[in-house]
């Protein structure tokens with residue numbers, strides 16, 4: 001097959017899955033989310049396509065699809081060599097388009113749209129090179145890798161030269177599971193999921209908290225009784241609390257020895273996280289955040305302020321691979337472990353590449369509990385689902401940055417026209433929005 005040279009088209013689909021029916025994904029702020037994504041396909045002058053997505057929830061997906069469509073002008077007709085040879089510059093052009101930057105810049109809906117497009121381009125590039133994304137990243141020379149990064153607003157924390165210096169498989173990369181501890185799960189379901197996970201070799205768990213303190217204490221006790229104290233147990237409040245409330249609540253959960261409290265308060269409150277960390281670190285509880293941290297500038301400040309102990313980048317909230325790598329390099333400089341956020345739709349499939357890149361080329365270690373989130377839902381829709389063995393992510397082998405959803409799932413779950421949605425509407429399970 002000839003190498004593609006130019007982008008000839010870009011399509012986007014609104015894909016939603018009815019996860020709210022079983023309360024998968026439920027937490028203190030998202031009571032019954034429908035996991036969804038804006039799914040982008042970039043076409044070229046050959047049969048090769050790049051696929052990317054932005055994980056979203058429910059009705060919000062429309063808005064992200066619209067933002068992606070409005071960015072077509074910056075994508076269609078572009079020569080691939082111009083993009084890949086100067087990817088950092090192209091990334092800046094996309095994120096700082098003067099006709100759209102007012103509604104960002106580099107945050108929220110426009111950044112989710114950026115992530116879907118940029119990740120689709122990386123998928124295409126990796127396919128052209130015949131390598132899985134992580135291999136493409138670890139094989140690049142330092143200069144090439146650093147050229148994909150836009151250093152704007154970062155140079156007081158990490159310069160281009162420092163990034164160049166930072167350059168430095170058998171058992172896989174450690175995962176932890178969120179699937180046992182959704183807030184909407186009954187005690188029976190939790191017990192069932194934990195038992196299954198332990199039988200599968202899992203030793204690291206996360207539980208949702210933040211709705212009711214007494215109930216959290218009860219569930220914490222139950223969880224620890226199920227898994228014992230030799231395993232890792234984290235908790236996640238999904239931004240539920242004010243700062244002092246977070247401290248008091250977590251003091252009550254401290255006896256159950258959580259490794260971290262994730263998203264205790266607003267994702268934008270750097271000093272708030274610092275105050276929480278200062279109060280809880282002496283009790284052995286770290287602060288983790290990042291799944292809603294909007295860009296590298298926010299991460300820079302979290303790192304400079306020492307306000308987090310675990311950095312949780314999200315593959316679709318930051319502006320795709322280029323910005324994720326920038327944050328990995330900064331975190332390595334500050335000696336903060338990155339434990340990427342996953343789950344959602346296709347996030348596990350994406351972040352596994354980053355964890356390998358981190359281990360092989362960036363931090364070079366698994367120390368400080370470096371681990372990657374895993375949630376077990378929706379993988380049946382993926383073209384190349386992740387493989388977990390004994391609680392570890394096994395390196396993906398297929399070329400690309402594969403978030404690819406199976407054609408039949410794309411057809412069935414397109415919202416609202418897909419047959420699966422039509423059926424659920426007819427059954428009265430959902431109302432048309």
Ligand SMILES: C[C@H](O)[C@@H](O)[C@@H](O)[C@H](O)C(=O)O
Nearest residue numbers: 025026027030033178342343
């Ligand atoms: C609504 C979602 O399921 C969140 O609860 C989820 O992303 C979560 O915060 C996580 O850490 O996996």
Ligand SMILES: [Mg+2]
Nearest residue numbers: 236262263291
């Ligand atoms: Mg979380």
